[in-house]
Each structure stands twice: as structure tokens, then as C-alpha cells.
Amino acid sequence: MSPRLRLALLSLGFALGFALPVHAQASELELTVPSLEQRAGHALALRAHWFAADATATRRPALVLLHGCGGAYQGSGRLSARMTEMAGLLNAQGWHVLVLDSFGARGEKSICTQRIGTRAITMANRRLDALGALQWLATRPEVDASRLALIGWSNGGSTVLAASDLNVAAVRQGPRPRALVAFYPGCAAELARHYRPSAALLMLLGEDDDWTPAADCKALAAASADPKPEWESYAGAYHGFDGPPPVKLRKDVPNGAHPGAGVHVGGQPQAAEQSRKRLLNFLHTQLD
Template identity: 60%
Template sequence: MSSPIQSLAGLAALLLGLGAGGAQATQAQVQVPSLDQREGQALPLIGHWFAAKAATSAKPAPAVLLLHGCGGPYDKKGGLSERMLDYVSVLNAEGWHALVLDSLTPRGEKELCTQKIGTRAVTMTERRRDTFGALQWLSARPEVDAQRLALLGWSNGGSTVLASSNTQHPEVKAATEKALKPRAAVAFYPGCEADLKRGYSPSAPLLILSGGSDDWTAAAPCQALVKASETLSLAKPQIKVYPGAFHGFDSSAPVRLRADVPNGVTPGAGVHVGGQPAAREASRQDMLSFLREQLK
């Protein structure tokens, strides 16, 4: 099987039929410098850039940074996953740019899901610095409105959204003081325990979308985080919890037990992952309504 780099090389300027009515968006593989360093040099990350069709330097458009979960952004064949391409299509149809960031391949990792928390080489520190590097990269592009950037993440990427927008963390506070922050942030089924413990004060309006039956990253800590953060910030976070929905409820895949995942509400018992049509549709509309309001 070819690597993600090999299978995606040469995609620059490739036109893909994306968005409503087959609207065209240009996809290019790009290099995005992380704020994480290796031997004094910025670590180069792999990015997949989907420019909104009508945006120009004279009329820049908002941009959304897509942050993958513990499984990375690719499918088993090495191409971008169905989830990533689906959301890119939706975002481009709104007239927004989209950047899919790969935090794993440049660090020699394929996935984190089967690794115990506490043993992972790629942590929220690395992913936070990747996020800031990507925001910096987006801000420098002439076709991007640097005042209208958004974060969108799933699972481990959802936790990255929290870790990258919590001004209680020194790195986030420093970035915010340099105006390096998103206009809005959306986190699908994130793990909220770490930022709940730290105390969460968002640098931007935040929407959390959680499954009521999620036994991997439970909704309860996220509900507690939202409630507790009301006393720390003027930007009150929002949360939507979809009854009966498991982890990955926005997928079209059937629910299955992943016994290979060592983390979760009951460590060692595995976790359930899979889609729920009602939650998939509702969360899509909730996400779009929120981003439309924040990026207008």
C-alpha cells in the first residue's frame, strides 16, 4: 500500500467536483509549517488545501481548518477520508476555503486510537502548535480573510479545538495576544476532561456537538466544561447533545464495537463507533447555522 504522501503527491491544481451543484474547488497538497520544532526548525506538516471558487485577493473569503481524529485524515487506500471530503464539500459550497491538516504522517505515526493516553508521541501540545502554525499559514494567504478563520475538529481533533482555544493555557494566551486566534470553533465529540480540569475560557465562540450514548468521549464532562466556563469568559460556549448517538454519529457507517481502543469511559471494554442518521443531519445543520452566524 502506498503512503499518504505518495498517493497524494501531484494533486496540486487538480480540479474536483465538490459542493452543491458540482461547484468546482481547487485541491492542492501544501506544506504547512507547525509552530512545533525539530532541531530548531519548524516541523513541516502536510496540508490539503481546497480553495473556495469565487474567492480572490480582492474579495477574500473565510477559511476553516479541519482537524482529524486519532485515526488521521486518510482512508485505507491512502486518500483523504470520506468524512474529510464530505465536510470540505459542504464548506466549499458555503463559499469558504478549507484546509485539512495531517499531524501524524510527518511524525511517523499512522494512528493514535489504539495507543493508551499517556504513551502517545503526538499529544495536545503538538497538535496545538500545529493548529497555530496552520492559522498563521491561512492568515498569510491573500485569498483568505484572516479575520474570519474557524476550527473544526473530530474526537482527538475536537480535543485539539479545545486545547487550541483555551486562554487558560499559556501558549493560547500568548497566541491570542498576537491576534492569532480563530473567529469560531466547532468540536465534534471531543474529550473534555483535560480542559475541564484546567478551566476553560474560550478565545472564540465555541460549539460542542456530543453523542448522548458516547462511551469513548462522554458528553457529561463537556456539559460540565460548558457550565463551568460561564464564570471564566464572556464568550459562553454552546453544546448540543444528540440522544442515543455514539461516537462518530456524523458517519454513515453502522455502529460497531472497537475492542482495540484501550481508552474510553470503561478502559479495556472497548468503545462503540458509528453513525446515527438523525444526529448526523441535526449536527450538520447545527454546525452550519453556528458557522454562518460567526463567519458572516
Template identity: 55%
Template sequence: MLTRPRLLLMSWLLALSAGALASDAAHRVQIASLPQQDGKPLALSGYWFPAANGAEAKARPAVLLLHGCGGALGRQADQLSERMHSYRTLLNQEGWHVLVLDSLSPRGERELCTQRIGSRQVTMRERRRDTLGALQWLAARAEVDPARLALLGWSNGGSTVLASTAADHEEVQANPAKPRAAVAFYPGCEAELKRGYRAQAPLLMLLGAADDWTPAKPCEQLAAAVPKQLGSAAIQFQSYAGAYHGFDSAAPMRLRREVPNGVNPGAGVHVGGNAQAWAASREALLGFLREQLK
């Protein structure tokens, strides 16, 4: 017998599939990152999904999607991943514009998951600069309300959400386009916790309590430290019992031994979907963004 969360997810997936078939294909766009180490901006790939009739109505909110270490693309190099497609459809159905940003392909990278964090060529600095450049691109569009921008990221992209909303970082402070809200699925929080993170915008973190890749505890500690950080926007979190990394999918649970990072380096990490956590996190995501972007 199907449980209620699974029934809800099946209904949602069917609706998303219908919406995807009925919608226009993505508009491929170029996004200028902030200047790189050589002082020059980098042209990034973007996939622009305007909300239906967006040009005919008043300016609408826009959500910037930031991929995890696996990149924005699926198995075929010219197509977005299933996760990016499903979430952009969900957000388009809310009447919001969506931009999916690809930080890896323009740099000749396919994925970062199997690379040790200290050896990665695409670091959090590059991803933050990409994000800030994309926010400027969104704010300059006539159909976008620059006062209602949001960030949404997963894993490495969730960490990018934190890095791009760190109120004390000089690049974040200087960027003219600022998000009104930010959501991070299972980010790595250790670095920002050590730095004394202050949120530039209201932040929601959606965490797997059993996550052994990017554990929930540092993120919970980060949220608990917010009252001590004067001038920080509010931080909320939801931790889902029994949920591992990548819980917002229908993928079966598996051990990825090729991943060198995680709670137990060298032992691999668990990744897989959790129907109950997926359904609950989807409702939390939409409720948060509806409130922040109204």
C-alpha cells in the same frame, strides 16, 4: 420507509458527491508547525481547498479541519478520508476556504486510536502547535480574511480545538492568528475541565449522549462552568440522545475492542452513525458558522 432525517442525509450526500466531482483536486501544501521540543518547526502536510473564484472576490472566511485519532487519510495513504472530503465540500459550498491538516503522516504515524493516551508520541501539545501554525498560514494568504478563521475538529481533533482555544495558555495567547469561531464534534473534555478552561472564541460542541469513548457529561459540565470563568467566550453544546461516537456518518454501529481508552478501559468503545443526530448536527454546525463568520 425512509425517515425524514435519512432522506435529508441522502439528498445531502448526493449533493456532496456532485460537488466533489465538479471541484478541483486538493492543493497539497506544507504547513509549518510551531517549534517542537528540539526548537525546530515541523513541516506538516496540508490539503488546501480554496472556495470557487476565491482569488477573484474579496477575502473570504477559512475553516481549518482537524482530524481525529484515525488521521486525515482514508484507506489509501495518499487520499483524504471520506469524512474530510464530505465536510470540506459542504464548507466550500458555503463560499468558505478549507484547509485539512495532517498531523500524523509527517510524524510517521498512521493512527492513534489503538494507542493508550499516556504512551502517544503525538500529544495534545504537538497538535496544538500544529493548529496554531496552520492558523498563521491561513492568515497570511491574500484570499483569506484573517479576522474570519474557524476551527472544526472531531474526537482527538475536537480536543485539539479546545486546547488551541484555551485563552489562558501562553502559546494560544501569543499566536498572532486567532479564530473567530470553533466547533468540536465529540471531544474529550476532562483535561480542559480540570484546568478551568476559558474559551478564546465562541465554541460549539456537538456531543453523543450515549458516547462511551469521549463522554458528553464532562463537556456539558465545562459549558456550565463558563459563567464562572470571567473573560471566556460563550460555549454552546448540543447532545443527541442515543448517539455514539462518530454519529456523523453512515457507518453501522460496531464495538471497537482494540481501543484501550474510553469510559470502560479494556472493554472497547462503540462507534457508528446516527442519521437523526447527523442531520441535526450538520444544521447546528452550519447555523453556528454562518452566524460567526458573517
């Protein structure tokens, strides 16, 4: 089945109110990447999950999935539904997927309730994780190293920005992605650094997001150099709009647009459907 036909069938499924079932099998591995810990003399191997597309004689695009502040796993220890479902969707397009866990090797499960200025796991850590993952993918015989992509959610979306800012020396070295996708990232830090994207970027935003406000990302897109970032914002959508409803107030999160007041998190089915269509169209444009 051609990628275009797969996309047409998936779009039909979304239009009818459901996603077509996708199945993905993962191989767990350890991925040693350049890291701040290694520079201090400590080896660091990150836990990762490799979802290979159907085997063919041709090299395929490959995408790195970067989790948010809640980590890559459910409470049961299994890989989160968001990661497994997205890996299956991307495998169905004929693309390889690597899910990276930035927290476990550093002794954390979640950092959502930690104030940003106090977090031990920073964007500097996660940037190197993402760049190391791209380097690993570029060595794989089944991967087309000229067609790599980064996709991240929330803190992982911020990592996509941090790992693609040409103002950072490490970003200008090694393999570069062709496509970048950030779901509701925090954009304030990269906006202040005069972000210069290394590849085509799509940001998918919740218009009512009070954790990582859409306004910062719109400003970043307006101020960025070519290639000009794209964004799409969904009315009535909060942080995590592509997850399960209902929307809940999390008072345990100290960060956000109104520190101390908590943040709203939860799915909005229409925004979830529209963002997935936009994601696939963008990726096919960049990777096909």
C-alpha cells in the same frame, strides 16, 4: 448564489433525506508550523490540503479541519471521506478550507489503539499545529484573517479545545479564530485546566458516547467563562455519529469511559443530519 440561499438549499436536501452534491478540488502542500520538534532542532513540515473557495475579489473566511485519532486518510492513502465531504460543504458556503495532517510527518497513521498516557503525539503537539495553521491562513491574500475557524473531530475536537484555551500562553498570541466547533471531543483535560475559550465554541455530542463522554463536555460548558460554550447532544448517538453506520464495538481501543471494555463507534443518520444543520447555522452566525 448567496450563502443564505446555499444554506436553505442544503437544509432542504437534508430534510428530504440526502445531502446536495458538493465538489471540492484540493491542492496538496507542505506547511511548516511552530512545533515541539522544531524547538528541539528538528524541522517539521506537515502535509496539508488546501480547498480554495470560488475565486472572487473579496477575502473569504477560512477554516482548519482537524482529524481524529484515526488520521486524515483512508486505508488507500486518499484523504478521508469525512474531510473531503466537509471541505466540499464548506466550499459551497463560499469559505476556504485547510485540512491538516498532524500524523504523517511524525511517522504515525493512527493513534486510536495507544493509551493516552503513552502517546508520542500529544495535545501540546497538535495545539501548535492548529495555531500554526491559523497563522498560515492569516497571511493568505484571499483569506479574511478576522474570520477564521477551527473544526475538529474526536482527538481533533480535543485539539480545538487545547488550541483555544486562553490559559495557555501560545493561544494568546497570533491570530485568533472567530469560531470553534468540536465534534465529540474529549473534554476532561480542559475541564481540569479551567478552560477559558478564545472564541465562540459549539460542541456536538453523542449522548451515549462511551469513548469521550458527553457529560464532561456539558460540565466544561457550564464551568467556562464567556463566551459561554454552546453544546448540542443527540439521543441514541455514539462516538462518530456523523460517520457511516452501523455502530460497532471496538475492543482494540484501550481508552474511554470503561477502560478495557472497548468503545462503540458508528453513524446515526438523524444525528448526522441534525449536527450538520447546527454546524452550518453556527458558522454562518459567526462568520457572515
